[in-house]
Amino acid sequence: MNGITLRKTLGLVLAASLAIAAFGAAAQKKDIEVGLIAPMSGPWARQGQVMKVAADLAIDTINKQGGIKSLGGAKLKLSVFDAGDSVEKAKNAAQRMVADAPDLVGATGAYLSSFTLAVTEVTERAQLPVLTFSYSDLITSRGFKYVFQTSATGDQMAEASLPALMELAEKASGKRPKTVGVVMDNTAASVAFVKPIRSTQLERLGLKLVVDETFTPPLANATPLIQKVRSARPDILLLMPTAISDAKLLLEKMNEFGLGKGKLPTISNGAAILDPDLRSNMNVEQLEGVMSVVANWTTAAQKDMVEDFKKKTGEPWATQHFMTTYGDMFIFRAALEAAGKADRESVAQALRKMDLTNGPAAYFPGGRVKFDERGRREGATLLIVQWQNGVPLTVYPAKEALAAPAWPKQ
Amino acid sequence: MSPAGRKLPGPGFAILLFGIAYAVATAFVSNSYYQLIMTVVPVWAVMGLAWNLLSGYSGLVSFGHAAFFGLGAYFVALAQIHWGLTPWIGIPLAGVLGGIAGLVVGLPTFRLRGHYFALAMLAYPLALLYVFEWLGYQELTLPMQRETPILAMQFADHRVHAFIALGLMLSAMGLTSRLERARFGLSLVAIKQDEAAAEAAGIDTLRWKLKAIVLSGALAGVVGGFYAVVLLVVTPPAVFGMLVSAQALIVAMFGGVGTVWGPVIGAVVLVPLSEILHARLGNVIPGIQGVVYGIAIVAVILMAPEGVFWRVKDLLLRRGSKQTLTPDGPAAAKTPIADRPERADGKPVLQLRNVSKAFGGLKAVQDVSFEVANGEILGIIGPNGAGKTTLFNLLNGFIAPDQGEVRFEGRNIVGEKPYRICASGIGRTFQVVRPFRRMTVEQNVVVGAFVHSASDSEAQVIARAALVEVGLEAHARRLAGGLTNKELRLLELARALAGKPKLLLLDETLAGLGGGDVEEVIAVVRKLAAKGITIVIIEHTMPAMVRLVDRFIVLDHGAVLATGLPTEITRNPAVIDAYLGKRWRTEGA
Numbered sequence: 001m002n003g004i005t006l007r008k009t010l011g012l013v014l015a016a017s018l019a020i021a022a023f024g025a026a027a028q029k030k031d032i033e034v035g036l037i038a039p040m041s042g043p044w045a046r047q048g049q050v051m052k053v054a055a056d057l058a059i060d061t062i063n064k065q066g067g068i069k070s071l072g073g074a075k076l077k078l079s080v081f082d083a084g085d086s087v088e089k090a091k092n093a094a095q096r097m098v099a100d101a102p103d104l105v106g107a108t109g110a111y112l113s114s115f116t117l118a119v120t121e122v123t124e125r126a127q128l129p130v131l132t133f134s135y136s137d138l139i140t141s142r143g144f145k146y147v148f149q150t151s152a153t154g155d156q157m158a159e160a161s162l163p164a165l166m167e168l169a170e171k172a173s174g175k176r177p178k179t180v181g182v183v184m185d186n187t188a189a190s191v192a193f194v195k196p197i198r199s200t201q202l203e204r205l206g207l208k209l210v211v212d213e214t215f216t217p218p219l220a221n222a223t224p225l226i227q228k229v230r231s232a233r234p235d236i237l238l239l240m241p242t243a244i245s246d247a248k249l250l251l252e253k254m255n256e257f258g259l260g261k262g263k264l265p266t267i268s269n270g271a272a273i274l275d276p277d278l279r280s281n282m283n284v285e286q287l288e289g290v291m292s293v294v295a296n297w298t299t300a301a302q303k304d305m306v307e308d309f310k311k312k313t314g315e316p317w318a319t320q321h322f323m324t325t326y327g328d329m330f331i332f333r334a335a336l337e338a339a340g341k342a343d344r345e346s347v348a349q350a351l352r353k354m355d356l357t358n359g360p361a362a363y364f365p366g367g368r369v370k371f372d373e374r375g376r377r378e379g380a381t382l383l384i385v386q387w388q389n390g391v392p393l394t395v396y397p398a399k400e401a402l403a404a405p406a407w408p409k410q
Numbered sequence: 411m412s413p414a415g416r417k418l419p420g421p422g423f424a425i426l427l428f429g430i431a432y433a434v435a436t437a438f439v440s441n442s443y444y445q446l447i448m449t450v451v452p453v454w455a456v457m458g459l460a461w462n463l464l465s466g467y468s469g470l471v472s473f474g475h476a477a478f479f480g481l482g483a484y485f486v487a488l489a490q491i492h493w494g495l496t497p498w499i500g501i502p503l504a505g506v507l508g509g510i511a512g513l514v515v516g517l518p519t520f521r522l523r524g525h526y527f528a529l530a531m532l533a534y535p536l537a538l539l540y541v542f543e544w545l546g547y548q549e550l551t552l553p554m555q556r557e558t559p560i561l562a563m564q565f566a567d568h569r570v571h572a573f574i575a576l577g578l579m580l581s582a583m584g585l586t587s588r589l590e591r592a593r594f595g596l597s598l599v600a601i602k603q604d605e606a607a608a609e610a611a612g613i614d615t616l617r618w619k620l621k622a623i624v625l626s627g628a629l630a631g632v633v634g635g636f637y638a639v640v641l642l643v644v645t646p647p648a649v650f651g652m653l654v655s656a657q658a659l660i661v662a663m664f665g666g667v668g669t670v671w672g673p674v675i676g677a678v679v680l681v682p683l684s685e686i687l688h689a690r691l692g693n694v695i696p697g698i699q700g701v702v703y704g705i706a707i708v709a710v711i712l713m714a715p716e717g718v719f720w721r722v723k724d725l726l727l728r729r730g731s732k733q734t735l736t737p738d739g740p741a742a743a744k745t746p747i748a749d750r751p752e753r754a755d756g757k758p759v760l761q762l763r764n765v766s767k768a769f770g771g772l773k774a775v776q777d778v779s780f781e782v783a784n785g786e787i788l789g790i791i792g793p794n795g796a797g798k799t800t801l802f803n804l805l806n807g808f809i810a811p812d813q814g815e816v817r818f819e820g821r822n823i824v825g826e827k828p829y830r831i832c833a834s835g836i837g838r839t840f841q842v843v844r845p846f847r848r849m850t851v852e853q854n855v856v857v858g859a860f861v862h863s864a865s866d867s868e869a870q871v872i873a874r875a876a877l878v879e880v881g882l883e884a885h886a887r888r889l890a891g892g893l894t895n896k897e898l899r900l901l902e903l904a905r906a907l908a909g910k911p912k913l914l915l916l917d918e919t920l921a922g923l924g925g926g927d928v929e930e931v932i933a934v935v936r937k938l939a940a941k942g943i944t945i946v947i948i949e950h951t952m953p954a955m956v957r958l959v960d961r962f963i964v965l966d967h968g969a970v971l972a973t974g975l976p977t978e979i980t981r982n983p984a985v986i987d988a989y990l991g992k993r994w995r996t997e998g999a
Contacts, residue, residue, distance in 0.1 A: 040696040041688075049696075082688060082696060087648035089688065091641055092446060096689055099443035114549050118643040121551065125566075138549055186544075 031077035032068060032342045034059070034332055035097055035107030035128075036325070037119055042085025044111055051111070051325040052080055053313055057305075058329035068333060070340040076329070083110045083119065090115035094122035104128060105336065105347045108328040111321065113139060120147045129348040131331060133324040135295060140374045146348055148371050150324055150331075150364055151295035152380040157269075158193045160382055161293045162201045165267055168384060168396050169236065172407030177235035177265075181211035183225050183250065184240035193240065193269045210234045219246045222253035229264070230257050236265045239273075239290075247273045248282050255286040262289025262406060267384075269293050274385055274392040276316050284390040289406055291386045291395070296320035298393075299383070299400035301362040317391060327363025334359055334369075365400060421587045421670065428674075429580045436572045445568035446640075451681045452572075452579035453637050457654075458661035458673025459582040460629035464622045465659075466668040467595055469602030470520075474531030476654035477515065477538055478508040478627040482634030483641075483649040484542060487550045490562065497563045501635040508631020509624045516623040520616055523605075532655075539650040550644040563639045571640055578636060579674065582629055586670045589625075593860050593869070598622055599668065600846050600857045607844035610806055612832035612861030612909045630658075664710060666719025675718050680707070759784045759913055759944050760805070765814035766968075767797075767804055774800040775811070776968040782913070787935075787945045789959035789976075791952070793989050797968035798948045799841055802915050805946075806838045807831040818913070833861045837911030839902040841918045841948070847891035851882055854890050854901055859908035869908075876908040880934050896927040903934060914938065916947040920954060928954055952990070956980065964989060 036055045038048035059076045067073040081097045083090035090110055097107065106129040110119045113136035123130045124144045132139065133151040140149045152160065170176050180202065184190040202209055211232035213225050219241070229237060237259075241247040247268075254260045266289070273292050298306045298318045305326070306318045315322075332347070334356060339346035355370040366379040384396035388403055395405035436448045457479060465472045482504035489495035489503070519530050555562035565571060589595050597618045600608040609615050638644050648654075658673075661680055666672030683706065687699035714721035758781040767775040775797045782788050790798050803809045805816060807828040815822050823831055832838075837858075846854050852873060859872040877883045880900040885893070890901060899919050906914055916935065920928050932954055939945055949955050955962075955976075962979040964971040966988045972979060979985055 041700065042697070045696055084688060086651070086653060087643055087645055088450075088641060091643070092443070092450070092685060092688070095446045096443040099441045114643060114645045114648070117549055117551050118641060121554075121642040124554070136549060138551060142551060142554060144554070 030103075030342075031075045032071065032105055032336065033077050033079050033101060033103050034329065035079050035081060035101065035104045035109075037081040037083050037090070037093055037097055037107055037109035038111050039084060039090075039115070040080065040082035044085065047111055047319075047321055048083070050313070050315065050319065050322050051109075052078075053309065054322045054325035055108070055329055057309060057312070058326045061305075062329060062333050068336045068342075070337045071342055074342065076333070079104065081107075081109075083115050087114050087118045091118040091122060094119040098122055098126035098128060105342055105344050106130065106332050106351075108132065108325055110134070120144060123147070127348065128344050129335075129351055131328045133295065133321060140376050144375065146375075148351055148375045148377070150328065150369075150377050150380070151320075152365075152382055153376060154189075154192050155196070156380065157293065157295065157382050158196045159201075161193070161269070162197055162205060162207075164293075164382065164384060164396060165236070165291075166205055168405055169265065169407060172405045177207065179208045179210045179232075179234040179236075181229050181232055181234035181237045182209065182240075183211070183213045183215075183229060183237065185217045185219075185242055185246060186214050187217065187242045189242055189270060190240040194238070197238070215246075217241065217243045217246050219243075219249050222246075222249045226250065226253040226257050226259070229254075230259060234264070236267060238268075239266050240269050242270065242272050244272055244275055244277050244281070247278060251286055251290065252282060255283075260286050260288075265289070265291075265407060267291045267293065271319055274319070274387070279316070279390060287387040287390070289387060291384055291405075292392075293382050293384055294320050295380070295382060296323045296363075296365060297383045297385050298323065298402065299365070300394075300402055301400070302326075303402070323363055327360050330360035330363065331369060365397075367400075422584065425580060425583045425587060425670070429576060432576055433573065436569055436576065439569065439572075442568050445572055447682055447685055448572040449568065449575045449640055450685075451677050452575035453633055453640065454657055454661050454681050455579050455674045455677035456575075456582045456633040457630060457658040458665070458676055459579075459586055459670070460626045460633065461658040462662045462667065462669075462673050463586060463589070463629065464619075464626035466662055466672070467590070467598035467602060468619055468622055470523075470619065471528040471659075472531040472626075473528050473655050473659070474515075474534040475626070475630050475658045476535035476650050476652070477531075478511050478630035479634035479637070479654050479658075480535060480538055480542075480646070480649035481511050482508050482631035483638035483644050484547065484550070485631075486635035486638045487552055487644040488547075490552055491550065496561045497635065497639045498561070501632055501639075504635030505628040505632035508634070509628035511631070512623040512625075512627025513620060515627070516620045520619050520623075535650040535652075535655060539646040542646045542650065548645060552638065552642045552644075564642075575636065575640075578633060583670050583674065585625075585629075590670060593866055594618070594621065596849070596853055596857050597860065599849060599853075602668075603846040603848060604844045606808065606828075607840065607846070608857065609828040610808070610832060610838055610840075611858040611905055612829050613857065614827070614829045660707065662717075664707060664717060666717030666721075669717075669719050672717050672719045679718070757784050758782060759819060760946075761817040763815050763817070765801075765804060765811045765816060767800060767809065767811050773968050775804065777814070778965070778968070778970055779814075780963055780970060780973065782944060782946055785939070785942055785944055786961065787939050787947065787959045789955045789962045790946060790948045790965060791950070791955065791962060791979075791989060792965035792971070796965040796989075798965055799917055800968075801965070802838060802917055802946075802948065805831075805915060806836055829861070832909055832911075835910070835912035836915065837906030837909045837913070838915035839899070839906055839917055839919055841921065843895075843898040843902055845890035845893070845898055845901055845905075847889070849890055850886065851888050851890055851893070851897075851901055852877065852886040855904045855908045858905035862910045872910070873904075873908050876904040879907055879937070880904045881930075895922050896931065899923065899931055900934065903931075903938075907938065911943060913944045913946065916945060916949075918948055918950065920949055920951050932958055952980075 036052060038051045039045055040048045055078050059078050063075045067075045079101055081093045083093050108131045110116045113134035116132045116134040116139055120130055124146050127146055129146045131148050131150055135151045135154045137153045137155050139147060166176060182194060184194055211228050211234060213228060239250060241250055271294055273290060297320055309318050335347045335350035339350040357368050361367050361369045365383050366381040368379045370378045372378055383394050385392045386395045386405055388406060393403040395401050395403055439445050439448055461475050485504045485507050486497050486500040489500045515534055519527060522530050555564050597613050600613060601615050605615055634649060661676030662673040664680055665676030684703050687702050691699045760782040763779050765775060765778045792798055804811050807826050810825055816824050818836060855873040855876050856869050859869040863869040863872055877886055880903050882900050882904055893901060920931055962976060963973045964985050971988055972982050972985050
């Protein structure tokens, strides 16, 4: 009896060790799985698709350049999870991601900040590192260890915008603006953006608020708003619609009143006023000169890569979610190279230690990839983009700019 | 409740079996994603049950249950964030909040009916959505509790969530099942089928509807609060959005409205289906999952318009099959028709003084005054449009007179609600019969009996007696929708009788009946009169009326034309001219 048991045991041990050896060998060659969790269906599907194209392009480039060298040239592989159109679906997708893809070393997503909040509740518990360009401050205020925010947060952007605009205006026109007007809708993004400006910055920068109007979208008639702007004649106008239809109405009315094409320097917040849809729905000339503050855009460093993207997708230009998702893949490459191990904990540790000013840093305004203890990217700055000849081009800061800002000389 | 039901395992047993099966299945799921699905299924089942409790039984479709759900979710989230309140206490409190919200919403909104009610309900979550955005609660996250995860319901093993959700679902099912068979359910179903008839049968419709929306709101609040703990992130669109209200409606409609099992079937089928489609197809052909899901729902609705539950039930046992009372029911004691007691006292039970009602320019009832003596059978005749039915509607409170007073047993009842008037002792039937068609004969009568019975079993006894009284006891188990005209007339009589009326208003009870049937119904009416019930009857069948009534009142153009004994009235030239004669002339033409 004993003998048989012993023989059996030996056999088992042998079989097991063989299996482990075989598995180990397979693991060496196995692709390294990276996740993208974003809306692939529903109203935000278009943006999700652009993110997927970005990740595919980046991974293709990385693999062509020889994969992860510290892991024997292992290739990256993208797994896509559809965050759908609701917080619930995003959370379910995240749960599916951590349950069905145990080999993931990291992920990027999930477009809307409310989706990202729900997704990271799941990934934090599964200790899966997640990169995100969602800018809500809440994402990195929860004491989480596995979420890394590559964009400037909402508060940071609001703080930095006005001084940057002043600098830009002064450089371009040779004189500092003295008066400012605000026309905004009452959505969360606009309200959050204007709050620090109203409370502290106007005073600090010596600016006088001469017209201050808030409307509830959708706008039916822009005439009363723009009339007030014309009679107050501010030096610069902060114009913050979040719906594309409102942006169209306001800009057309400004042109009608002779305030368009940069005659009244106009600055917005976010990508709504830079959307390709706007160009196809209104006279392109009326967009000329309009600026907006964004977390990422095409900069001088990535001109070639973006040309490639435009050719492959037919998109007129690369927006911030394309740029960031593309860069995220290179952050993962750098983390994997540094870790030398294809597991999520090692990648997370590498991300926490990372401090790069080259490689992936080229894709992120500020030019540095280093995360603070909350997971916010240090030195994350903003870009100012301006419509010039029917295309929104980065005009600030100077070292990342594709064109010089066109500021009307008065 | 029924004798047959005692032999079969009750609905509670089926719920228990289902619960055990679900719990066992949950225990064996190790994949955290499927554990989440096992949690979400009961969440939407409870939401469907909450919707069903109001809309399924009462027929008042709510597009706004997200209001209660969202309030519950925000309450639990905010209470945890600001006061550190554990969801173990927060969730029951969310239920209280949901119930209060139900009352606040119900009081003004129940003034509306049908589509108007549905649309008004739609407004509440939409308004709340903007209110919460305005308050700055665009995104809330429940803080991660690393030290006390169990106190915060943040379990490492998601199966615990699934078990809690299952517990909530079984409680909701048990509650619904109890209520469905009790006065609550029958009253609501009666409201759904004919609100006016229910009110006339003594049901305080507003009170029952309020009870329903309070309970429904409480359930939705509880499940919304629990959902916040599962989702961990609360945003206005996620909890107040159209999708939330729609999901409650869809699972209930799909599975079957007005039953415990409907919303559960809907959630058990649709939630995993949608998730699996999303998981398997979402990355391949984005959006196709929505198309497939939509087609599946459309297909089921085409094949089972009332929901899966009713379709299956129809296939298993033919609903409305002819069933009679089981032998152990009360013996059908045929009481011999007693002689009518001498209406000795002659005291007036009902007194009308100068009652008038106009609809715009049309004076339907003008300055009508008369008295009805205790124990009398009074016939009201008159040409079509003379205001006879309007007079009845004034008497039982459906409409209020513009002027004049109506005294019942000396008390002015003008302005009282129909159910109050019914409770004080005035029963009525309708010119066009208004049975609750989807209820059995017995249930129809039980609804009428609630007004004077303290318990459901007492109502049962009264209803049986009333059925025996009119001779319908053999048809107790049939659906009212399948009865003949005569049986329907008798059913209405029994329903009115179950309210123990002192005065019965019979509106053309003999209309459309054949010769033999007329005799049968008249015999029943006589029997009721013999028991001392005062009767006022509107009728056109003159030969039958002449034999039945003690006295006539003739109405023409809303005014009293004549009153008197049958012999006097049939010879009165004014009456012949206005009513009898005219009628003969039209018959001759």
